[in-house]
Amino acid sequence: MIFGFGRRNKPVDDDDEDEDEDERDYVLFQGALNGETPDLAANAKLVQAGLLETKRLVTDAMDRRAEMIRIEPKGKVAQVAFYIDGIPYPASRLPGPLAMAITQMVKLLSGLDTRERTKPQSGGVRTEFSEKKYLMKVDSAPVQGGGERLIVRIQDQSKVLEKPDDVGFSEDLKSKIREYTSHKNGLLLAAGPPNSGVTTVSVAIVRSVDAYMYSIYSLGDLGGRELAHVTPFETKAGDSLSQTIERAKRKEADVCFVDPIRDAQAAKDAVDSADKCSIIAEFPAADAADAVAKLCKLVGNHELVAERLKLVCSQKFIRVLCEKCKQAYRPNPKLLAKVGLPPETKVLYRPPRFDEDDEEEDGEERKVCKRCAGLGYYGRTAMFEVIDATEGMKKVIKQGGDLQAIRHQARQDKMQSFQSDGLRLVLEGKTSLEELQRAFRS
Ligand SMILES: [Zn+2]
Numbered sequence: 162m163i164f165g166f167g168r169r170n171k172p173v174d175d176d177d178e179d180e181d182e183d184e185r186d187y188v189l190f191q192g193a194l195n196g197e198t199p200d201l202a203a204n205a206k207l208v209q210a211g212l213l214e215t216k217r218l219v220t221d222a223m224d225r226r227a228e229m230i231r232i233e234p235k236g237k238v239a240q241v242a243f244y245i246d247g248i249p250y251p252a253s254r255l256p257g258p259l260a261m262a263i264t265q266m267v268k269l270l271s272g273l274d275t276r277e278r279t280k281p282q283s284g285g286v287r288t289e290f291s292e293k294k295y296l297m298k299v300d301s302a303p304v305q306g307g308g309e310r311l312i313v314r315i316q317d318q319s320k321v322l323e324k325p326d327d328v329g330f331s332e333d334l335k336s337k338i339r340e341y342t343s344h345k346n347g348l349l350l351a352a353g354p355p356n357s358g359v360t361t362v363s364v365a366i367v368r369s370v371d372a373y374m375y376s377i378y379s380l381g382d383l384g385g386r387e388l389a390h391v392t393p394f395e396t397k398a399g400d401s402l403s404q405t406i407e408r409a410k411r412k413e414a415d416v417c418f419v420d421p422i423r424d425a426q427a428a429k430d431a432v433d434s435a436d437k438c439s440i441i442a443e444f445p446a447a448d449a450a451d452a453v454a455k456l457c458k459l460v461g462n463h464e465l466v467a468e469r470l471k472l473v474c475s476q477k478f479i480r481v482l483c484e485k486c487k488q489a490y491r492p493n494p495k496l497l498a499k500v501g502l503p504p505e506t507k508v509l510y511r512p513p514r515f516d517e518d519d520e521e522e523d524g525e526e527r528k529v530c531k532r533c534a535g536l537g538y539y540g541r542t543a544m545f546e547v548i549d550a551t552e553g554m555k556k557v558i559k560q561g562g563d564l565q566a567i568r569h570q571a572r573q574d575k576m577q578s579f580q581s582d583g584l585r586l587v588l589e590g591k592t593s594l595e596e597l598q599r600a601f602r603s
Pocket residue numbers: 483484485486487530531532533534535536537538
C-alpha cells in the first residue's frame with residue numbers, strides 16, 4: 162500500500178536550496194512490517210494533523226543521511242534529534258501537539274496501536290525515498306510527565322553491510338573463521354551489547370564460512386534476511402537448542418547459526434552441542450574478553466568451554482573521515498609516543514579546521530564541504546577485537562576464566578584489540594585520533 166503524494170521527480174539539487182516545498186520529493190510509506198493495514202479513514206483527523214509533517218521530518222532525516230530520529234517530549238514542546246554516524250544532532254523543537262501527531266502517525270503507519278500510549282510498542286514500516294528502499298524500525302515508550310518518546314531507526318536497504326569485507330574483517334580474521342569451521346565443530350561468538358551491530362558481525366562470521374565446502378543451517382530468526390547458501394532449518398516449539406542442533410546434524414549440518422545466546426541454558430546447550438558441528442551465535446557482552454568470562458560463568462564447566470570455544474570477536478563503530486575535506490598534518494613525536502604510534506609516522510589526518518586567520522586573509526568564508534555537510538566525517542567502519550583459542554587462553558579458561566587474566570593473556574598473545582585495530586585505521590588515514598578517543602569514551 163502506498164500513501165500520499167511522494168512525487169518521484171528529479172533528485173533534489175544541492176545548489177537549489179530555495180526550492181518550493183511542494184516540489185520536494187517526499188518519502189513514501191509502503192506498509193507496516195507486521196502486515197497490519199493502517200486504517201487511514203478511521204484516523205482521518207490524525208492523518209490530517211500528522212501525515213505531511215511526518216513525511217517532512219522523515220525526508221529531512223534521510224536527506225541528512227541520519228540513521229536514527231528521536232522525538233523526546235520536554236514539557237510543552239518536544240526535542241527532535243537526528244543521529245548521523247552515531248552522533249546526535251539537535252534537529253528541531255516541535256510544539257507538543259504536533260510532536261504527538263507525528264508520533265501517533267508513525268505508530269499508525271507501523272501497524273501499532275495508537276490508542277495505547279502507556280506501554281512500550283515496537284514495529285516498523287517499509288519506505289522508499291529517491292528510488293531507494295529503507296526500513297524504518299519504530300519504538301515508542303511512555304515518558305515521565307506524560308507523552309511518548311519515539312525512536313525511529315532508518316536502515317538503507319541498499320547499504321546493508323554484512324559481507325565480511327564490508328564489515329571490515331581482516332584477511333587474518335576471515336582465514337581463522339574458515340580454519341575453525343573446517344573442523345565442523347567448536348563455538349564461534351560475536352560479542353557486543355544489543356543494538357551495537359553485533360548481529361551484523363554474527364552474520365559476517367556466517368558469511369566467512371566456505372559455503373561451497375560446508376552445509377550451513379540457520380536455526381534462528383534471521384530478522385527477514387535471506388542469506389545465500391544458508392538453509393533455514395525449522396525449529397519445533399518446545400525443543401531445546403541441543404535437540405534442534407541434533408536434528409540439524411542428522412540432516413548433515415556442518416555449521417549452525419543459532420539465535421543469540423541469552424541465558425545459561427542456551428549457553429550450556431551451545432557448548433554441549435559444539436562437538437557435533439560448528440556453532441555461530443551472537444552473545445550479549447561488553448566486549449570479547451567479557452564474553453569469554455561470562456560464558457565460563459554461565460556454563461560452569463570450564464574444561465568443556467576451553468575445549469569447545471574457538472573464537473570471539475567484538476566490534477566498535479568509528480566514524481570515517483570525509484575523503485573530500487580531510488586535512489593532512491604532521492604529528493609531533495611526543496603525541497606519537499603517547500598514543501603508541503610508530504615514531505616514523507610522517508602524516509596523519511583530521512577534519513578540516515578553519516582558523517580565523519584563514520578567513521581574514523582571503524576575505525571570504527571557507528565553503529562548507531558539500532559531501533559531509535561540514536561534519537568532517539562520512540559513514541562509519543568497525544574496529545575489531547578478536548580472542549581465539551590459543552593454548553595460553555585455553556589454560557586461562559580452565560583455571561576459571563577470570564576477566565583480568567583473559568585480558569592479560571590476549572595481550573600476551575598479541576591478539577587484535579580495539580586499540581591496535583583503531584590505531585591501524587588512524588595510520589591508514591581512515592579516521593582521526595580525536596575520533597578514536599571519542600569512540601573509546603562512548
Ligand atoms: Zn567533507
